[in-house]
Amino acid sequence: MSTNIEHIECLIVGSGPAGYTAAIYAARADMKPVMYAGMQPGGQLTITTDVENYPGYPDGIMGPEMMELFRKQAERFGTDIRYGMITSVDFSGKAPFKLIADETHEIHAETVIIATGASAKWLGIPSEEKLNGRGVSACAVCDGFFFKGKDVAIVGAGDTACEEASYLAKICSKVYMIVRRNEFRASKAMQNRVLATPNIEVLFDSETDEILGETKVEGARIKNRKTGEMRHIDISGFFVAIGHQPNTGIFKDYLTMDETGYLITVPGTSKTNVEGVFACGDAQDKVYRQAVTAAGSGCMAALDAERYLAAKGDASTN
Ligand code: NDP
Numbered sequence: 001m002s003t004n005i006e007h008i009e010c011l012i013v014g015s016g017p018a019g020y021t022a023a024i025y026a027a028r029a030d031m032k033p034v035m036y037a038g039m040q041p042g043g044q045l046t047i048t049t050d051v052e053n054y055p056g057y058p059d060g061i062m063g064p065e066m067m068e069l070f071r072k073q074a075e076r077f078g079t080d081i082r083y084g085m086i087t088s089v090d091f092s093g094k095a096p097f098k099l100i101a102d103e104t105h106e107i108h109a110e111t112v113i114i115a116t117g118a119s120a121k122w123l124g125i126p127s128e129e130k131l132n133g134r135g136v137s138a139c140a141v142c143d144g145f146f147f148k149g150k151d152v153a154i155v156g157a158g159d160t161a162c163e164e165a166s167y168l169a170k171i172c173s174k175v176y177m178i179v180r181r182n183e184f185r186a187s188k189a190m191q192n193r194v195l196a197t198p199n200i201e202v203l204f205d206s207e208t209d210e211i212l213g214e215t216k217v218e219g220a221r222i223k224n225r226k227t228g229e230m231r232h233i234d235i236s237g238f239f240v241a242i243g244h245q246p247n248t249g250i251f252k253d254y255l256t257m258d259e260t261g262y263l264i265t266v267p268g269t270s271k272t273n274v275e276g277v278f279a280c281g282d283a284q285d286k287v288y289r290q291a292v293t294a295a296g297s298g299c300m301a302a303l304d305a306e307r308y309l310a311a312k313g314d315a316s317t318n
Contacts, residue, residue, distance in 0.1 A: 004106075008034050010305055011099065011109035012079075013086045014247075016043025017291045018281025019115030020070035021298030022305075026113070027077035029306045033113075034080045036101055041083060042067030043117045044244075044282070045291055054291050066291075091254035095276040095312075110312075111276050111305040114251065114263065115298060118244035118282040118289075123155065127211040128240070135217025136238045140164035143237070144171050152237035153178055153220055155208060161241035162190035168239065169197045176233055177202045178222060203231075211238050246283045255279075262286045270301035278304050 010026045012019050015037035026033040040046060045063035052060040061069075075081060082101070089112075090098040096108035120138035122128055128136055137143040140154065144167060153176040154165050161177065162184065168175045177194065182204045184191045194200050205225045212219040217238050222231045246261045256264045256273040263284040265271055270278040280297035282289050 006105065006107045007096065008032070008107055008109045009309065010034070010111045010113065010302075011036070011086075011107060012113045012115060014038060014043065014115035014117055014281065014283070015041045015071070015081070016045060016067070016115060016117045016281055016294060017070060018117070018283075018294040018298035018301070019043075019113070020067070020074045021295040022113045022115055022280060022302040023074035023079040023081075023298075024070075024077060025299050025302030026305065027074065027079045029302065031111075031302075031306060031309070032078065032080070033302075034107075035074070035082065036086050037081050037083050038085055038116070039083075041071070041081075051291060086250065089250055089254065091251070091274045091277055097274075097276065111278065111309060113270075113298075113301045113305055114248075114255075114272075114277065114279040114283055115281045115294075115301070116247040116283045117294075118246045120240065121243050121245050122240055123208060123242065125208065125210065127213075128208075128238075131211055131213055131217050131238070134215060135213065135236060136211060136240070138240045140168050140239050140241070143239075144168050147172050147237035149173055150236040151176070151234060152239060153208075153222075153233060153235045154239040154241055156241035156243070157181065157184040157186060158241070158243065159186045159190050160243075162186040162194045164239060164241050165200050166190075166193050166197060168237075169199050172237070173199065175200045176222075176235065178206045178208060179204050180207055180225065181205065206231075208238075244282070244289075246286075248283050258286075260286070270297060270304045276305075276308055278308075 010031040010033040012035040050060045084102040087103045088100045099107045151174040152172045155178045157179040209221040209223040248261045263279040278301040280301040281294040
């Protein structure tokens with residue numbers, strides 16, 4: 001552990017649309033924000049293709065490019081962006097809060113803005129883990145290219161799964177879509193796109209019994225949940241698109257969260273149960289989960305942090 005303790009007015013943890021927007025507002029309010037951007041700066045949008053629903057981009061924009069623009073804007077106003085992780089926190093007392101970055105560097109922060117987002121969920125079967133990175137992936141946009149002209153499968157029935165199935169169908173010769181119920185969860189528009197794509201075959205009422213292959217994916221055994229019947233499919237790639245888990249594990253001893261780990265904020269604000277700690281983006285939103293709502297909540301967090309500091313300053317001078 002380094003002996004140099006760093007004192008920070010505003011620490012932002014995470015670098016998706018929520019974190020960058022919080023940084024832009026905090027920097028412009030002269031809070032000298034320091035951002036720990038994590039191991040994959042830019043968050044989930046860096047593994048997305050076209051973003052067509054973010055206002056201000058009438059022709060759409062690629063997710064990674066959009067995050068690059070967010071980063072530049074945050075830096076332009078002086079955000080200190082660091083490519084590392086906050087590895088532990090202590091929110092037990094009042095501010096300043098003690099946090100450890102990259103397991104070695106101690107930081108004392110007057111305010112903390114949590115924008116850690118969410119990560120992909122996995123099925124949890126042993127063959128999925130064994131073949132992860134060898135044909136098993138949770139990101140069609142990142143890895144679809146490797147299966148050009150081949151047959152693949154994707155699990156899930158939400159908007160993500162439909163979007164990724166459509167994306168894969170353009171690259172691969174055939175896409176099996178494994179849906180556990182007899183209906184989709186995705187919006188009608190996304191469902192219709194999937195159902196109208198000739199090289200996507202939807203297997204309803206189906207679950208993955210096993211992904212087959214020793215050193216790489218060669219097939220999968222799919223079980224019909226109604227009849228129990230097993231079907232073997234020959235595939236080279238297996239994609240999982242079954243939702244996300246909020247990245248909030250390091251806060252569990254201090255912050256109120258729901259049963260799945262989403263941080264709970266005071267309605268209409270970004271305030272957590274600890275005064276001086278604010279949450280924004282997908283780490284606290286399981287309902288909307290959009291780039292634009294994440295960005296909006298990042299703005300709220302920075303404004304809430306600024307007002308908290310101002311109120312504290314007023315109290316100490318009175
Ligand atoms: P969702 O939670 O919406 O969907 C997850 C899907 O995975 C569900 O169909 C669920 O099945 C299925 N599933 C969950 N666990 C398993 C399992 N163990 N085995 C098999 N299937 C499983 O997640 P998404 O990532 O699709 O979407 C998240 C949010 O982001 C949504 O609000 C969505 O609308 C939004 N989004 C919007 C997009 C857009 O507008 N362009 C693009 C992508 C996402 P079941 O239905 O049976 O529960």
